[in-house]
Amino acid sequence: MSGRELPTSPHLYHIQTYEFGYPSGKMKLSSAYWSKLHLARKRWSFRDSRLARRLVMAIVLFSSLLTVTFTGAQLYLQYRLDLQNVDQSAQIIRDSWLASLTESIWDYDTDLIEMQLNGMINLPFIMQIQLKLSDGQYFAVGHPSADDTLLFKFPLQHVQAGKMHALGALTVVADTARIHQDLIRYALTILVSNLIKAALVVIFMLFIFQLLLGQHLIQIVAYLTGSDGHDPRQPMRLHRHGKDRDELDDLVNAYNDMSQRLTEENQRRLEESEQRSAMQQQLARMDRQVTMGEMATSLAHELNQPLASITGYADICRRFLSQQEMAKLDRTLEKISNEALRASEIIRRTREFVRSRKTARENIRVYDLLETTLAIIQHSADQVNVELRLEVDATADEVVYIDKIQIQQVLINLLKNAMDALVSLPEPRLIRVRAVMEQERVRIQVIDNGSGIDPQVMETLFSPFVTTKDDGMGIGLAISRAIVEAHHGQLRADNQPDGGACFELDLAISCE
Numbered sequence: 001m002s003g004r005e006l007p008t009s010p011h012l013y014h015i016q017t018y019e020f021g022y023p024s025g026k027m028k029l030s031s032a033y034w035s036k037l038h039l040a041r042k043r044w045s046f047r048d049s050r051l052a053r054r055l056v057m058a059i060v061l062f063s064s065l066l067t068v069t070f071t072g073a074q075l076y077l078q079y080r081l082d083l084q085n086v087d088q089s090a091q092i093i094r095d096s097w098l099a100s101l102t103e104s105i106w107d108y109d110t111d112l113i114e115m116q117l118n119g120m121i122n123l124p125f126i127m128q129i130q131l132k133l134s135d136g137q138y139f140a141v142g143h144p145s146a147d148d149t150l151l152f153k154f155p156l157q158h159v160q161a162g163k164m165h166a167l168g169a170l171t172v173v174a175d176t177a178r179i180h181q182d183l184i185r186y187a188l189t190i191l192v193s194n195l196i197k198a199a200l201v202v203i204f205m206l207f208i209f210q211l212l213l214g215q216h217l218i219q220i221v222a223y224l225t226g227s228d229g230h231d232p233r234q235p236m237r238l239h240r241h242g243k244d245r246d247e248l249d250d251l252v253n254a255y256n257d258m259s260q261r262l263t264e265e266n267q268r269r270l271e272e273s274e275q276r277s278a279m280q281q282q283l284a285r286m287d288r289q290v291t292m293g294e295m296a297t298s299l300a301h302e303l304n305q306p307l308a309s310i311t312g313y314a315d316i317c318r319r320f321l322s323q324q325e326m327a328k329l330d331r332t333l334e335k336i337s338n339e340a341l342r343a344s345e346i347i348r349r350t351r352e353f354v355r356s357r358k359t360a361r362e363n364i365r366v367y368d369l370l371e372t373t374l375a376i377i378q379h380s381a382d383q384v385n386v387e388l389r390l391e392v393d394a395t396a397d398e399v400v401y402i403d404k405i406q407i408q409q410v411l412i413n414l415l416k417n418a419m420d421a422l423v424s425l426p427e428p429r430l431i432r433v434r435a436v437m438e439q440e441r442v443r444i445q446v447i448d449n450g451s452g453i454d455p456q457v458m459e460t461l462f463s464p465f466v467t468t469k470d471d472g473m474g475i476g477l478a479i480s481r482a483i484v485e486a487h488h489g490q491l492r493a494d495n496q497p498d499g500g501a502c503f504e505l506d507l508a509i510s511c512e
C-alpha cells in the first residue's frame with residue numbers, strides 16, 4: 001500500500017486502479033472514455049445518438065411493413081369490389097335489357113335496337129356492345145381497347161307458339177384497364193399518405209425520445225465520466241420536472257444506492273487492509289527479531305572473527321612500531337581498518353534486518369540479493385554442517401524491484417526451515433538456492449534434501465500458527481507468503497520426488 005490517502009468517492013474503484021496500476025501517477029484513459037467525454041460535453045444530437053438512429057430505423061421499418069401489408073389488403077378488397085361492379089353491369093344487361101332487346105330484334109326495329117344498345121353502353125365499366133344476328137347483321141356501339149377487357153356473351157332467343165328461335169348473340173365488353181389504373185392511383189395515394197404519417201410519427205417520436213430519455217442519458221454519461229465538473233461525492237441527480245417517478249429515477253436511485261454501498265464497502269476494505277498490513281508489519285518485525293534472537297550466538301561468533309583479527313593485527317602493529325618498520329606498519333593498520341569495517345558491516349546488516357521501518361522498494365540484482373542473504377545465514381548453516389549452494393546462471397544479472405529486507409526475510413525463513421528439517425538427519429545436508437527464468441519472471445527455489453513436508457500440514461502450510469515443531473510459532477510461512485504476494489509474486493511449496501522439500505517464489509523482473 002502506498003501511503004497516499006484515497007478520497008471517499010463513488011469513483012473509489014477507479015482511483016484504486018490508478019493507484020496500483022500506474023505508479024507513475026498518470027491515469028491512462030482509453031479512447032472509448034474520451035469519445036464518451038466528447039459526447040457528454042455536446043448537446044444531444046440525432047447524428048451522435050445511436051439509440052435515436054436505431055429507434056428511427058425500427059419505426060421506419062415497422063411502419064413500411066405495416067403500410068405494405070395494409071395497402072396490399074386494401075388494394076385487394078378494392079379490386080374485388082370493382083370486379084363485382086363489372087359483374088353487376090353485366091347482370092343489369094341480362095336481367096333488364098335482354099328481354100326487350102330480343103323483342104326489338106324479333107320485330108326487326110333497328111332504331112329501337114340501336115337506342116337500346118346506346119342505353120347499355122352507359123352502364124359503368126361497359127366499353128362496347130356487339131350484337132351479331134343470325135342473319136349476319138352486325139351492330140356495335142362503343143370502342144374496345146386491345147387488352148385488359150372482360151367479355152360477357154348472351155345468346156338471344158325468342159319463343160313463338162312454343163317454338164324456340166335463335167336470333168343471334170350479344171357480346172358485352174367490360175373495361176378492366178380502368179380498374180387497374182384506378183388501383184395504381186389508389187395505391188400511390190395510400191403510400192404517400194402513409195409515408196407522410198410515418199415521417200410525422202418519426203419526428204414526434206424523436207422529440208419525445210429526446211425529451212424523456214436522450215437529454216437525461218447525456219447527463220448520466222456526463223456524471224459517470226465526471227465531465228460536467230460535479231463533486232464526485234455528490235449523488236447523481238437528473239434535471240427533471242414533474243413529480244411522477246419513472247424508470248429513469250429508479251435507475252438513478254439504484255446507481256446512487258450501489259455507489260453508496262461500494263463506497264462504504266471500499267472504505268471498509270481499505271481500513272481492513274490497512275489494519276492487516278499494520279499487523280503484518282508488526283508480525284514480520286517480531287519474526288525478524290525471533291530469527292535474530294536465534295542467530296544471536298552465531299552473530300557473536302561472526303563478530304568475534306574480525307575482532308580477534310583486529311587484536312592480532314594490533315599486536316603486530318606494536319611490534320612493527322618498536323622495529324620502526326613503517327611500511328609494514330601501514331599495511332597492517334589498513335588490515336585493521338578493513339576488519340573494523342567488516343565488523344561494522346555485520347552490525348549494520350543485522351540492525352537493518354531487525355529494525356522497524358517503512359517499506360522501501362529498490363532495484364536489486366538477483367545475484368546480489370541471494371549472495372547477501374546467504375551471507376547472513378552462512379554461519380548458522382556452518383554450525384549444523386549444512387552446505388549452502390548457490391546456483392545462479394543467466395538470471396544473475398536480472399534485476400528485481402523489491403523491498404530487499406522483506407524478501408531477505410522470506411528467504412531466511414525458507415533457509416531456516418530447511419536447516420531445521422536437515423539438522424536431525426545424517427550428512428550430507430544440502431540446501432540448494434537456485435534462480436531460473438520462468439516466463440519473464442525470476443523463480444527462486446530453496447531445495448533441501450531433508451525429510452520433506454509433513455503431508456498432514458501440506459494443505460494448511462501457509463496458514464498462521466501451523467507448525468510441526470515443539471518450539472515453532474508457525475507464522476514464518478504465513479508472513480512470507482503475505483510479503484511475496486504484496487510484491488505481486490507467488491510462494492509455493494512441494495515435496496521433491498526423491499525426498500526433501502522445494503519452496504519457490506516468483507518475482508517480476510524490473511522494467512527499469
Ligand code: ADP
Nearest residue numbers: 417418421452453467468472473474476477501
Ligand atoms: P515454524 O518454522 O515456526 O514451524 P513456519 O510457518 O515457518 O513456522 O513453518 C510451518 C511448518 O512448515 C513447519 O513447522 C514445518 O512442518 C513445515 N516446513 C517448512 N519448511 C519445511 C521444510 N523445508 N521441510 C519440511 N517441512 C517444512
